[in-house]
Amino acid sequence: xxxxxxxxxxxxxxxxxxxxxxxxxxxxxxxxxxxxxxxxxxxxxxxxxxxxxxxxxxxxxxxxxxxxxxxxxxxxxxxxxxxxxxxxxxxxxxxxxxxxxxxxxxxxxxxxxxxxxxxxxxxxxxxxxxxxxxxxxxxxxxxxxxxxxxxxxxxxxxxxxxxxxxxxxxxxxxxxxxxxxxxxxxxxxxxxxxxxxxxxxxxxxxxxxxxxxxxxxxxxxxxxxxxxxxxxxxxxxxxxxx
Numbered sequence: 001x002x003x004x005x006x007x008x009x010x011x012x013x014x015x016x017x018x019x020x021x022x023x024x025x026x027x028x029x030x031x032x033x034x035x036x037x038x039x040x041x042x043x044x045x046x047x048x049x050x051x052x053x054x055x056x057x058x059x060x061x062x063x064x065x066x067x068x069x070x071x072x073x074x075x076x077x078x079x080x081x082x083x084x085x086x087x088x089x090x091x092x093x094x095x096x097x098x099x100x101x102x103x104x105x106x107x108x109x110x111x112x113x114x115x116x117x118x119x120x121x122x123x124x125x126x127x128x129x130x131x132x133x134x135x136x137x138x139x140x141x142x143x144x145x146x147x148x149x150x151x152x153x154x155x156x157x158x159x160x161x162x163x164x165x166x167x168x169x170x171x172x173x174x175x176x177x178x179x180x181x182x183x184x185x186x187x188x189x190x191x192x193x194x195x196x197x198x199x200x201x202x203x204x205x206x207x208x209x210x211x212x213x214x215x216x217x218x219x220x221x222x223x224x225x226x227x228x229x230x231x232x233x234x235x236x237x238x239x240x241x242x
Contacts, residue, residue: 043229048077058108060217069104072097
């Protein structure tokens with residue numbers, strides 16, 4: 001009786017293994033089919049190509065503080081250099097800003113690297129209520145009122161433009177002027193420029209600690225590295241993983 005049960009168990013295991021070994025290849029392939037690609041994103045003339053747009057800032061030091069390189073992204077943007085007035089608007093996603101990545105430090109001319117823990121600490125201080133207060137002011141914006149082409153090209157021999165308008169940060173709006181060089185590349189406009197600002201002019205108290213012995217400078221140097229469509233473009237994007 002015991003031997004009979006063992007033989008029956010063996011037969012059942014053998015049959016299951018045989019079925020698994022000869023399973024339909026169509027079933028196996030069906031389980032590995034990738035999700036379809038997302039529909040292409042359409043960019044009309046003047047639209048910012050958000051995946052390629054970055055904003056950088058050089059943050060100086062006071063006392064025993066450290067210099068920092070900051071980088072962030074646009075939330076939305078449009079720009080028309082041919083428009084003499086009401087040329088566009090750039091909206092910055094303040095929650096996207098982070099400090100001292102290798103790319104950000106190199107862009108603003110700093111050497112060396114910063115460890116992950118320090119980067120996180122600097123970012124928390126920067127976005128916290130004592131400085132940018134990104135929870136209450138999640139965006140900043142630059143409304144471009146006028147655009148003027150400058151007579152002199154840039155050091156790279158590229159045409160330069162002066163963009164003037166209203167910059168809003170931390171709930172405060174002030175006029176600024178930005179000089180930027182423009183380069184056309186395959187239906188896209190690559191715009192690079194910058195301006196200098198004081199944090200205190202926007203109601204921000206520069207970060208300090210240790211009774212002021214360690215801190216950052218009031219003055220910031222802000223740079224834009226931005227891309228805009230010059231003609232209708234469709235850019236394919238990969239679908240998010242399920």
